[in-house]
Structures are given as structure tokens and as C-alpha cells.
Amino acid sequence: MIFMHIFSSLCVRTLTNRAHAIGDELAALFLLANVCLMVMPAAVRADETTGTARIELLHLWRTPGEQAALHVFRDALSDPSMAWFDTPVQGGATGVRKQLSDLLAAEAQPNIIQWIPSEELNQLFDLGVFRTVDTVDEDFADKLLPEIREVAETDGVLRVLPVGIHTYDxxxxxxxxxxxxxxxxxxxxxxxxxxxxxxxxxxxxxxxxxxxxxxxxxxxxxxxxxxxxxxxxxxxxxxxxxxxxxxxxxxxxxxxxxxxxxxxxxxxxxxxxxxxxxxxxxxxxxxxxxxxxxxxxxxxxxxxxxxxxxxxxYIPWGFDSFVFTHVDDPVLLQGQTRFAKAASDIDNIVNYVMHKGGLPVISGVTPDQLDRCNADTLVAWQKRPLLWEGLLQGxxxxxxxxxxxxxxxxxxxxxxxxxxxxxxxxxxxx
CATH class of the missing domain: 3.40.190.10 (Periplasmic binding protein-like II)
Structure with a gap:
């Protein structure tokens, strides 16, 4: 027990120092985090909910329009047994990664994180930072656009929960x-x-x-x-x-x-x-x-x-998604399960895109289901060559x-x- 406390303390100090020293070199940081978290006792939340499910969400959506898009999923989960806590951060995707590094170091990682996937995604799964999304309907992956499914799924299992596409031209x-x-x-x-x-x-x-x-x-x-x-x-x-x-x-x-x-x-x-x-x-x-x-x-x-x-x-594109962290608390696990159901609901995805801009990640959507800007984007998507920006990141x-x-x-x-x-x-x- 003494060794565990000493090693835990060392991990926290080392992770914190590394987080500030290496910036975006997350793979190296998360490798250390993975070793530390295997021996650290599970973090205890000071404000435990009395409900049966809890969502602690880290994301980069600060503006009123972005918040309205996120609240599509929150409102779908609105009931007394669900506790929802979300934290928007400054600095875009880089800010989310930095904040996650700090939370890992403090043994206080959230159970859900908004993530813009790139090629590094599989590395982070291999390092044990995230877990697979296994609580959506069995046919959800079949509904995804082929370009999205190719990135989101590995060996028939979803590693991220995709919700909306953004085009950059x-x-x-x-x-x-x-x-x-x-x-x-x-x-x-x-x-x-x-x-x-x-x-x-x-x-x-x-x-x-x-x-x-x-x-x-x-x-x-x-x-x-x-x-x-x-x-x-x-x-x-x-x-x-x-x-x-x-x-x-x-x-x-x-x-x-x-x-x-x-x-x-x-x-x-x-x-x-x-x-x-x-x-x-x-x-x-x-x-x-x-x-x-x-x-x-x-x-x-x-x-x-x-x-x-x-x-x-051609159209350069990326997509918004959510990733799940490894948690043991049944309340946090139930939060992940219920969030996955809400964020994989087709109507919720389309409604989310109406607020957020871009395109739904699902196939079968027609221009008349979208507003003018998004409808034009869908027509362009169907006609032009595509380049996933995740291939360029890093x-x-x-x-x-x-x-x-x-x-x-x-x-x-x-x-x-x-x-x-x-x-x-x-x-x-x-």
C-alpha cells in the first residue's frame, strides 16, 4: 500500500510535468498515463450523484450555437435519474487534449470526450486511453456513410461515436x-x-x-x-x-x-x-x-x-465524434450507455446538424431534410472528390x-x- 501511494504521487507529478513539457505529443503522455492508471486507485468524485447515470463531458463547444447543438443530446437524456456535467474548454481540439492530459494526471478523467478523429486515434486506443463504443444499436454502424465508418470502426467495433461532418472549403x-x-x-x-x-x-x-x-x-x-x-x-x-x-x-x-x-x-x-x-x-x-x-x-x-x-x-472534411474513457463506476458506465443511445439516434443526429452546420454522418439523408446551407453542402459532398483531413494531422x-x-x-x-x-x-x- 505504501508503494502504491508513493508511485501514485510520482505519477501525478510526472504526468503534470510531461503535460506541460510535450504539448501535443499525446501518445507519449498517454503511454505514461496508462502505466500510472493501472496502479492508481480509482478516483472518488467529491460530488457523487444520487442518480443512476452520470455524464461528465469534456468538449470544445463554447458558442451559443454550438451549445444548442450539444443540448440536443442533453435534452434527449433529461430525466431525474440522469446527472449531466459538461465542460467547454478554450483552444479548440488542442485545448481539449491538453485538458484531458491534466485530468488524467489528477485521476479525474471525464467519462465522455468530444473528439475530432485523426490517424492518431488508433494509437490512443492501443495505449488504453479510450474504450470502444459497444452500447449502440447493432445496425447503427450500417447506417453510417462509408467514409465515416472506415474511420470510426476497427475490426467491426466502433471506436468513436460519430455525429456530424464538417467541410472546410x-x-x-x-x-x-x-x-x-x-x-x-x-x-x-x-x-x-x-x-x-x-x-x-x-x-x-x-x-x-x-x-x-x-x-x-x-x-x-x-x-x-x-x-x-x-x-x-x-x-x-x-x-x-x-x-x-x-x-x-x-x-x-x-x-x-x-x-x-x-x-x-x-x-x-x-x-x-x-x-x-x-x-x-x-x-x-x-x-x-x-x-x-x-x-x-x-x-x-x-x-x-x-x-x-x-x-x-475537392472537399477537405473532418467529423465531430465522442470517445469513451475507461471507468469503473457503474454510474459513469451507465452514463456512457445512455449517452450512446441518444447520440446514435438518427433524429437527434439530424437535429444536431441543423444547429451545428455540416452534414449528418448517416446515409440516406436528402437535401430537403436539411436547411439551405447544409443542403448545398450535401449536394457538393455527393459530387466532388473527398479528402479526410485526419490523414494530414500530425x-x-x-x-x-x-x-x-x-x-x-x-x-x-x-x-x-x-x-x-x-x-x-x-x-x-x-
Whole structure:
């Protein structure tokens, strides 16, 4: 017993130090967590519920629209025997991972976590961080879109509970400005950028944008869609492609990026994404270029004109899901079981997407079951090549590229050729 207490204390200190030291290197942290948790006594909750089921959910949904989407599942579980506690965190998916690391170190991991899957998912299961989802109806996996099932299921067992797809080649325009100025929907970056001077005469910026790292890199990655095929992007990410052969196309993407900066709204330093969206809804900018999750931040989606980004040749996508942690408490286990039932209900999934934007993960949905923006996304999904962004996450070349985009954006003296050189140099380093 003395050894166990000493080792438990050592694990907590070590895990906490490692969590701050290695940042996103979660696999290494979770490997240590797995060893520690095998010998640590189960954590005792100070505020135990008297009900029969309890949900402790960690997620990244802070805005009212995102909260409304999450509450579709909460409301489906509303009864006296269910206790619901959810914790939204700052910092997006990275913030969720960091918070989970800290909770593991404190022996207080939640029983459910909102997760955006990538290739690292299987590693985390192999390390024992998450458990499989085995309490949904037997035919639920059969209802999933093939692209989702391929990622969510391993050896016939669901490892994540998927709920909604997001596409990232998405633009939204302020409908009132669009109609008042008599603008036609741009079909190329050239025609889109040509709107900049016209709007400047009216005192309206072309684009609402933030230089917050993840927003800016997401926007730049969307520019790449018009210059690089999905096969080329994958080859680039895997370290297979000769980057020098792409130099001219990198220059083209930076020519577009710098023109976007020229016509972008001012006061954009570290602007939260929901405020970036709000500027478009208020008519303070014509458009925004981010994923279709931005629909959740609009008070009135009818004020939008939704479209794909100009010259989009394929659709990059990811999906929202939930993962379950290993817990022994019967109350927490029952919470997982009941949550799985609610989050795998087809009507709940469609209702969730109506609030959150994007697409349901299930097959058989038709455009008339969705609102205008989501219906347009479904039509595009069915017609265009698809690229799961999870294949790019954690790849050294992609991370290196993302790391220099913000500094390039903020340096107004750099030329497109110099920017291309900087990106190629960063991506070429071991």
C-alpha cells in the first residue's frame, strides 16, 4: 500500500510535468498515463450523484450555437435519474487534449470526450486511453456513410461515436450586401478578388479574418485546394513529394493570400472565430472563409449565402465524434450507455446538424431534410472528390507549414516568391 501511494504521487507529478513539457505529443503522455492508471486507485468524485447515470463531458463547444447543438443530446437524456456535467474548454481540439492530459494526471478523467478523429486515434486506443463504443444499436454502424465508418470502426467495433461532418472549403457571404451591390457569386479567385476595389468604394472589407493561428492556417489550406490535387497534398504530407516542383504553385497561393490581406477587415489580431463570423452577419465585411461549422455562430442563417471556396477541386472534411474513457463506476458506465443511445439516434443526429452546420454522418439523408446551407453542402459532398483531413494531422511537413503561415501573413514586406521559399524550407527540414 505504501508503494502504491508513493508511485501514485510520482505519477501525478510526472504526468503534470510531461503535460506541460510535450504539448501535443499525446501518445507519449498517454503511454505514461496508462502505466500510472493501472496502479492508481480509482478516483472518488467529491460530488457523487444520487442518480443512476452520470455524464461528465469534456468538449470544445463554447458558442451559443454550438451549445444548442450539444443540448440536443442533453435534452434527449433529461430525466431525474440522469446527472449531466459538461465542460467547454478554450483552444479548440488542442485545448481539449491538453485538458484531458491534466485530468488524467489528477485521476479525474471525464467519462465522455468530444473528439475530432485523426490517424492518431488508433494509437490512443492501443495505449488504453479510450474504450470502444459497444452500447449502440447493432445496425447503427450500417447506417453510417462509408467514409465515416472506415474511420470510426476497427475490426467491426466502433471506436468513436460519430455525429456530424464538417467541410472546410466553405465560404459564407452577407446576403444583404451581396444583393444590394448586385454581386454575382465568384467562380474563381480572380473574380472574388476583383470585388475588393468595388467594396472598398462602399467602405466594406471583402473578407472577415483573424490572424489567430488555426484560423489563418485553415484559410491558407483552403487556398491550396485550388492549386494542389488531394493526391498531391497527401504526397506532400507523407514526405514523398519533391517540394521544389511545387514552388510556382506555392507562389500562386501566396499571391492570393496577400491580396486577401489587402482587402481584409482591420483589427484582426487574435480575433475569436465567432467574432470573425459576427462581422459578416453585421455587414461589416462581405464574406468569411472557414469551415461550415461557422453556421453555428450565425444568429440568422438566412442572412447568409453559402458557397464552396472559388476553384475548389475537392472537399477537405473532418467529423465531430465522442470517445469513451475507461471507468469503473457503474454510474459513469451507465452514463456512457445512455449517452450512446441518444447520440446514435438518427433524429437527434439530424437535429444536431441543423444547429451545428455540416452534414449528418448517416446515409440516406436528402437535401430537403436539411436547411439551405447544409443542403448545398450535401449536394457538393455527393459530387466532388473527398479528402479526410485526419490523414494530414500530425504530419511533420504540414505542421511545419502551419507554423510559418502566421509570420508570413504578418510580414507585409515579404513577396510571394520569398513566402514560397520560406514554406519550402520549413517543410524540407528533418
Amino acid at each position: 466553405f465560404m459564407a457571404y452577407n446576403r444583404q450586401l451581396f444583393e444590394r451591390l448586385g454581386i454575382e457569386l465568384p467562380t474563381s479567385w480572380e473574380s472574388y478578388l476583383a470585388l475588393g476595389p468595388l467594396l472598398a468604394e462602399s467602405g466594406v472589407p471583402l473578407l472577415s479574418v483573424s490572424d489567430e493561428n488555426w484560423q489563418l492556417t485553415a484559410m491558407y489550406r483552403t487556398l491550396m485546394i485550388s492549386e494542389f490535387s488531394k493526391e498531391e497534398v497527401l504526397s506532400m504530407a507523407r514526405g514523398e513529394a519533391d517540394l521544389e516542383t511545387y514552388r510556382n504553385r506555392f507562389e500562386t497561393t501566396f499571391e492570393i493570400l496577400f491580396e486577401l490581406r489587402r482587402f481584409a477587415a482591420p483589427d484582426r489580431e487574435d480575433l475569436r472565430w465567432e467574432e470573425t463570423v459576427a462581422r459578416v452577419e453585421r455587414g461589416e465585411a462581405l464574406s468569411i472563409l472557414l469551415g461550415d461549422y461557422i453556421v453555428a455562430a450565425f444568429d440568422d442563417p438566412d442572412k447568409l449565402i453559402c458557397a464552396r471556396s472559388p476553384q475548389s477541386s 504530419k511533420n511537413r504540414i505542421m511545419a507549414m502551419n507554423a510559418v503561415i502566421v509570420t508570413i501573413w504578418r510580414d507585409e514586406t515579404i513577396t510571394p516568391a520569398q513566402a514560397a521559399e520560406r514554406v519550402i524550407d520549413a517543410m524540407s527540414r528533418p
